[in-house]
Amino acid sequence: DAEITQSPRHKITETGRQVTLACHQTWNHNNMFWYRQDLGHGLRLIHYSYGVHDTNKGEVSDGYSVSRSNTEDLPLTLESAASSQTSVYFCASRLALNTGELFFGEGSRLTVL
């Protein structure tokens, strides 16, 4: 079955370190998205991609970057982790239409000490 997987599922890191969260999908979806989930804020869009070599900033992109070198993967990098980036991160994908269902990974819980 097609799926979307995130790794690691849990990570603890220190302030100032670089962290990369992986996202891999096997649906061959063009659209991929990264959201963060925080209590009281719901889901907020960090970055997204509509295809290979395409990346776009979301509403909370500061301190994060993504790259899309193939259809299956959209890794999220925190260049210099900050305590404010402690959160649960969700990757999602869909076909390239606004009507399409978003498929979510199970999330990556990141703690920055």
Added chain:
Amino acid sequence: AQSVTQLDSQVPVFEEAPVELRCNYSSSVSVYLFWYVQYPNQGLQLLLKYLSGSTLVKGINGFEAEFNKSQTSFHLRKPSVHISDTAEYFCAVSDYGSGNTPLVFGKGTRLSVIA
């Protein structure tokens, strides 16, 4: 820009009672509307969606939602809830047409079903 307001952050309800989770969106133009559910320690999954046609949309697990264009609302309902419905529910909106824009989510409503 689109925005979504979920009017209740938490809704406690007794088992077998009806429930309504409220959602309003900001756009005055046509939109697509979605409800997603998140069970504890899981990702989100689609509950139902409104694209066009009948304003009453039926989803999985006995949930339904009614699209009201004049009130810009898309409230989620279930006539009789179960303990297993305890979860967080997110309303979301995307632009109408053949475009390709990110989904905008509300802040979520935590439904707690009490035995």
